[in-house]
Amino acid sequence: MFVSIVGATGYGGLELIRFLNNHPYLKIKSLHTSSQYGRSLNEENAHLMHMKDKLEEIDPEAIANNADIVFLATPSGVSSQLITQFSNLDIKVIDLSGDLRLQTPGEYEHWYKKTAAPRPIIEKAVYGLAEWNRKAIKEATIIANPGCYSTASLLGLAPLYTAGLAESTAEVIIDAKSGVSGAGKSPSAITHFSEMNENFKIYKVNQHQHIPEIEQQLGRWSQDMQPIQPITFNTHLVPMTRGIMATIYIKVNRQTSSAELVDLYKTTYEDHPFVRVQPLGHFPSTKQVYGSNFCDIGVTYDERTGKVTVVSVIDNLVKGAAGQAIQNANLLMGLEETAGLWHSPLYP
Template sequence: MKNKKTIRAAIVGATGYGGVELIRLLQAHPRVEITSVISSTNPGAEIIQGFPHLTNIMLGTLDAVDPQLIASKADVVFLATPAGVAVELAPQFLQVGLKVIDISGDYRLKSPELYEKWYKRTPADAALLEEAVYGLCEVWGMEVNDTVRLLSNPGCFPTAILLGLIPAVAAGWIDLNTIIIDAKSGVSGAGRGLSLSSHFAEVNENFSAYKLNKHQHIPEIEQALTRVAGKPVVTTLTTHLVPMNRGIMATMYASVAEEARTDADFVNLYNQYYEDRPFVRVRKAGTWPATKHVTGSNYCDIGFAVDERTGRVTIISVIDNVVKGAAGQAIQNLNLMMGWDESTGLMFAPMYP
């Protein structure tokens, strides 16, 4: 399938924020045709009933989950589903010959025991967990190729956090025992389902921390950092909900290891690490990114501040959680799987203001 001119794509979970964002982005992709959009909760309904903004853009009705039927008209399926669903669906789609890109998180952790502990759900088959390729494109993109059957798309918080930390970890520039992560997300990160915590009156004019020391993305972050460092890494992550639709800002603190470093040193290190990676933009010394700078785009912007007084560095990383943290990165992985330029269909400017 490598370098195939065009491919046919199906989207399961098309009525969630990640699924509808896949529709928006894939509609503009020059080498992808959306042939099926699937919903287990509302099959048979017209797409524009729930998403009027797709009028004259995406027509047709929502299909039911039928692996054989979907495989008859698609080459790859995106699983934009809640946690626990892909555990059941991915094996069925693989069995009928489809490539699977899972956005849900069911195949990110290599340890079934860790998944069960942090997600409170039955884990996927251990063999499939081992087979799944973790698609953090800027770090392990070389592993994403046409031989991959099952691709695990990184989580939104881990994407921002890992892109912000990994170059410094790989270079040995920070003390691994001192990493503290303070991350904030817009409300869309909680998904489209209704809950008390996402009601307007609960979120508006409010700022709250949640899942302290229990967020399911903690083991994913530690798994990736351990892989880079070559030894176990344990972190502290505090997540916050902020009253905006989209965006993640991850602020990381760590002690600078051994010799003193400057802002310019970190800028140079990160520019070298992410050289030729189109979606990471490293800020010049003394300037820092904001979530508005990446809204609606597949970019991750990173900035630094070294405090010579305390010997610590502050690393700020921002992404759009629905694009780079979900649908956009999934398409970036699809491009790599197909042997296309990773930026195909994704080189659009952020929305502003």
């Protein structure tokens, strides 16, 4: 089966290439860019010196004629323009941007400050949180790959909502940190070495675009079907290259115990190979998922406050982007979910 990548020179596109080069069934047919076409991929990517592929223009019809799947690893606002052309062609689409995730009219424009994709296409797109939407993903033609912060946060919260321990009125506080690669490949003042080195920054305070995405999915899981209480969600940049840690605080509706919660999480994710639940009293670090498609979760209960603390870690470029996109592609094409992704994290 053949795949094409639009936005092949960004961090997400390059990570797709890294994994697809070792995929047993999905083979790269073409690589596309809006600004560097005609050049060799390895000209500005020395780690890919062994690859001689030429970057091509973005021609949806030509891509559809030669590939089974196209990954749109583009910045927000680009996929929404391309998706109309691809939706009329015989090709499956996996969009890594945020352009197709938000279903409520007006939400995308409010949070992303860009023009939304056509409403019928947004409604057709399936949210690709693989562990929780397998059936719909397998039957989809367009997949909205979840955001990186959203993936870590939602995988951490899902067992509490689906088991009825959390209600729509529950107060949720998510304190999230990311490596600098989460800001993308284009240089900026905030990612400049002298600004970021030995520094720790909060950004987009109460304004991050993953807020409505998380609330949307929590609303789908909420068993009392009431509108979700707005979450408190803030993000920070850490002077490291990769990784996300989401530390989540939520009050549950009955007394529980740390042991009960660990059992709940282990039972919930026992058939999901990429989610690893920590033993009682243990909590994950970003290093233990580095370069991999794993999400590691630790959970505990504070009897004094009646709140649950969940710690969820992922590699933002893998489980938070390219790895999850390939996981979705595997499901979409009827392949083993772990195909091409069953790699140990890089260590040390």
